[in-house]
Structures are given as C-alpha cells and as structure tokens.
Amino acid sequence: MPQRIDSESEPTTPQRPRNQGPLANILNVFQEFTPSKTQRQMRGLREELQGLLNDAEDAFSAKDSEIADLSNQVVPARPRRRRKRFHRADDAPASLDSQNSETLEDRTRKAGRHFIIDEGLFFIDEGAIWSLDVDDDFDYSTEFDSKSTRIQAQLQDVIRLLPDDAVSRRTEEWIGDAVHGMGGQRSATAYRLRRPSLKHLADATDLKHFTTSSDRFENFKQRIGYVPATDTAGAYYSAFKAPILYDEFAGEIDVDHLFRNPLLLNIHACILRGADGPTDLFKDNPYRPQAPYMEKIHNITRTSTGAIANAAVLAIWLYSADTKFLERGNETNINYRKRYRQYVEELRKGLTAKKAWVDALLNYWDGVFFPDADDDDGAARGAGDGENAEMESVVDAFANAPSLETPPAVFSYVICVISYLQMAGL
Known part of the structure; x- marks a missing residue:
C-alpha cells in the first residue's frame, strides 16, 4: 500500500575522487x-x-x-572478403x-x-x-x-x-x-539519479529529505501525486495530477504545462550527458563531457516521446519512498511499467493526431537539447523569437521576389497565329 514506509536509513556512499578515467x-x-x-x-x-x-x-x-x-582513411581500399x-x-x-x-x-x-x-x-x-x-x-x-x-x-x-x-x-x-x-x-x-546527480536535481532544502524512505514519503508524497485514503477508497498515486510533471500546476490536468518541469529535462540530461549533464542545461553553452557520452554514442539528435515518458517516470521514482527502481515500487506500489505506458500513449496519440500541445512540447525539449538542429522547415529549433521572426521575413522576401513577366494568354494566342501564318507564307 502507498502508506507502507521503510524507515531504515539509506547509508550514503563516501565521497571519492571522480572522473579520473x-x-x-x-x-x-x-x-x-x-x-x-x-x-x-x-x-x-x-x-x-x-x-x-x-x-x-x-x-x-x-x-x-x-x-x-x-x-x-589511411589504409588503401581493397575488396572486402564476405564472411559470416x-x-x-x-x-x-x-x-x-x-x-x-x-x-x-x-x-x-x-x-x-x-x-x-x-x-x-x-x-x-x-x-x-x-x-x-x-x-x-x-x-x-x-x-x-x-x-x-x-x-x-x-x-x-x-x-x-x-x-x-x-x-x-x-x-x-x-x-x-x-x-x-x-x-x-x-x-x-537509478543509481546515478539518487547519488552523483542528485545535487543537480534537488535544491538544498529537498536534499535534506533524501536520506530515508520515510523522509521522502513525508516530504514529497503530494508532489508525486499522492491521494490519501477516504472512507470509500484507498490511498493511491495519481498518474497525471502530480505537480512534479508540470512547470505550473493548478490542481487539474493542463496539457500546455504537462511534462515541462525543468526536473524532467535535467533527468534526461543525466541520461544523455552523464552525472553532471544538467550543468548549465538552460544556458547558451551547456555542459558536455569530454569523454564519449550517450547522446554522441547513439547519435541522438531529436527528442522522442519515449524519452519524455522515461523522464517523467524517473522523476516520480526519484522523489518516491521506493528504495529500488523496479517495475512496481517496493514501497509505493506504483506500477512504473504501467505509468510509462500511460504517458507515452498520450504523447504518441497526440503526435499522431497532430495535437498542438505535443508538437509544442517536442519543440521545447528540442530547443533545450538540440538548439542547432533544424526543423523540417529548416528553422533552428532553439532559435529565439527574434531569429525566427527574421527568418520569416527572409522567407517572405524570397517568396515575393518578382518573376519574369509572362504575356497574357490572348497575346500568346495572337503571337502563335502570326507565327503560323508566316510559316505558311500567308
């Protein structure tokens, strides 16, 4: 049940030198x-x-x-031998x-x-x-x-x-x-989020409450959608009425703010760019490690609906009382597999139906992670309003450039008749 709490302290790993290779x-x-x-x-x-x-x-x-x-590049090309x-x-x-x-x-x-x-x-x-x-x-x-x-x-x-x-x-x-x-x-x-990356994902006040499962439950349960038991229903965690999923939350589902909490993007940065991936993420020159990292290894250049759903699920787990990241939470009883499916289903249905909120959401994430990549129309996804406005004027300038004048159809007909008569010697 959601109320079940493991109050045992979770020892922290001693600090050690990192990034030594x-x-x-x-x-x-x-x-x-x-x-x-x-x-x-x-x-x-x-x-x-x-x-x-x-x-x-x-x-x-x-x-x-x-x-x-x-x-x-340096070895001369030679016929390749086909082999299994x-x-x-x-x-x-x-x-x-x-x-x-x-x-x-x-x-x-x-x-x-x-x-x-x-x-x-x-x-x-x-x-x-x-x-x-x-x-x-x-x-x-x-x-x-x-x-x-x-x-x-x-x-x-x-x-x-x-x-x-x-x-x-x-x-x-x-x-x-x-x-x-x-x-x-x-x-x-899961280990990366709760340990080396946590300093990037929680503020100083929240960090004090990550030590134990019970501390997380008491301090973060409403944030991840906890609904207490009533006389007619047991306690549960709401899938979509969880403030942690929104950049602005007023108590109801608002698709224009859903999956826009900076925490979700910071979590995705941890996955793409390592433990310190969230560093300066929302600035002009975000952190990228010198060593190979997932974004480059897998040549990821666009935000997928699956990546957004992943980040949402991991955000809920991060602030939950659960001590392990399993398909079903060992303390909260949240079904994380089902939760992922719920999120990705709404995203992909919206994408298929060309819903404006999904398109805007993907553009927002792409603008943060891949600002130099081009949209299908050639516009930079991370461009600001001024740059986009300028590009619109450029497009208009080329589109409205004058064409070679074409004589009206009646003149074309007359010219054809005259040419025919001349050829006929009339």
Whole structure:
C-alpha cells in the first residue's frame, strides 16, 4: 500500500575522487567492497560498479569506432572478403579474430541501451516480444488498439534499433539476453539519479529529505501525486495530477504545462550527458563531457516521446519512498511499467493526431537539447523569437521576389497565329 514506509536509513556512499578515467573510477569502487559494508551499501556499490562498467564499455566502443574510421582513411581500399559474422567467440571458427566474433553481440547490447534512452524503460511483455512475428505492414496509428498492437509497435522499435545482421537472428536466446541487459542500464540510471546527480536535481532544502524512505514519503508524497485514503477508497498515486510533471500546476490536468518541469529535462540530461549533464542545461553553452557520452554514442539528435515518458517516470521514482527502481515500487506500489505506458500513449496519440500541445512540447525539449538542429522547415529549433521572426521575413522576401513577366494568354494566342501564318507564307 502507498502508506507502507521503510524507515531504515539509506547509508550514503563516501565521497571519492571522480572522473579520473574509466579504469581508475572502477578500481576506486572495487576498493570499497569490504566486509564492514552493510548489505544496502554493497548493493549500492554493485549498482555504481555496473554503471561505471556500462559507461566504460560505451566509451571503449566509441573509441574503437574512431580508430576504425581513422584506419579506413589511411589504409588503401581493397575488396572486402564476405564472411559470416558470429555473435559469440565460441561460435566462431578459429580463423576469425575475437574482435569480429564479439562485434554483433556488443552492437546488440548497445542497441538495448539505446532503446532504454529513446524508446522505453520496460518491455510491455518480455516473453511475447521475441516470439511475435514482425508485421511488415504495421500501421502505427493502431498502436494502442490492443495489447497485441502495443507489443507489435514496440517490436518495430526494437527492430529499428537492432543491427541489421541481428534482425534475422532475433529469436535466438542470446539476442534477448543482450537486449535484456538493459535492466543493468535501468539500475545504473537509478543509481546515478539518487547519488552523483542528485545535487543537480534537488535544491538544498529537498536534499535534506533524501536520506530515508520515510523522509521522502513525508516530504514529497503530494508532489508525486499522492491521494490519501477516504472512507470509500484507498490511498493511491495519481498518474497525471502530480505537480512534479508540470512547470505550473493548478490542481487539474493542463496539457500546455504537462511534462515541462525543468526536473524532467535535467533527468534526461543525466541520461544523455552523464552525472553532471544538467550543468548549465538552460544556458547558451551547456555542459558536455569530454569523454564519449550517450547522446554522441547513439547519435541522438531529436527528442522522442519515449524519452519524455522515461523522464517523467524517473522523476516520480526519484522523489518516491521506493528504495529500488523496479517495475512496481517496493514501497509505493506504483506500477512504473504501467505509468510509462500511460504517458507515452498520450504523447504518441497526440503526435499522431497532430495535437498542438505535443508538437509544442517536442519543440521545447528540442530547443533545450538540440538548439542547432533544424526543423523540417529548416528553422533552428532553439532559435529565439527574434531569429525566427527574421527568418520569416527572409522567407517572405524570397517568396515575393518578382518573376519574369509572362504575356497574357490572348497575346500568346495572337503571337502563335502570326507565327503560323508566316510559316505558311500567308
């Protein structure tokens, strides 16, 4: 029930030097695995270690790609030998080098992480998605007609992100294992939000109440939509009447302010750009780490509806009494999988129906994260009113430029007749 509270204190991880490089950061965490640690501290260290390992793997993959690109520039081109790509080292013949044998699995795992960032924190049905046949004629406008169409739509999203050479093998168990490795990414993200990134996500007053589950419940429950029990109904958490989702909240659902709380954008910045991603996010020169980061690794240049829904779910979890990020909250009983589906459904339905509030919302997020990217009409998404007004005048100037004068139709007819008569010698 929502009232159930775990009052046990959550020990904080001791401060240690950060950003010393992937290997140094991992070794620093390893050194803290001591017998004196409590189970809760050990769990936190494991989650932090998983996050560091994920970051290191992505960084190394990005470096490998850079090295490969440089090699291609300096090595003379030669005909490529066609050969089968294997997904595991023990499946590959001895003649294949280990890097090639691991490439497909690594890229599939990378696709799983990309899915977490852009498409969704959870699968609708993890068992069904791998056995379902791909509908090549699937119509996204039917996505929310039934559970089967929701699963098919999610399968389409998975297929779009999977490496081409993994698509035909998607029913093999290792593919599911690699993509399901995104569970580790969920844990790493949750750890990042509650620990190293928290200073960017909560003000000084709120920070004092993050130590225990009970403290979060008492201080933040209304913010995340808590509705107390009455004589006729039990307590619950409202999905859409949660002030934390809005930049302005007056007690009712207002789509013009929904999903615009700066906290949601700061959370997304943590996912895209690392623990310090929210630094100067709303300024002209926002922080970007020197090391490879998710936004660049996955070449993310637009805000997706899934990313917004993810940020909304994570914001609620962050301020909740829940101590772990599970599909169902271990203290609040919030169904986070269902909550994600509710948010993304309204966003995608609105996008399909060309609702103004969804279009404006995506433009707002894009203006913050990708201000230099172009809209479909060529306008800079992050441009201010003055720049956009100037561009409108430029467009008008070119559109209204005079054309070559064309003689009226009657004159054209007369000219044709005269030409015909001259040719006929009349």
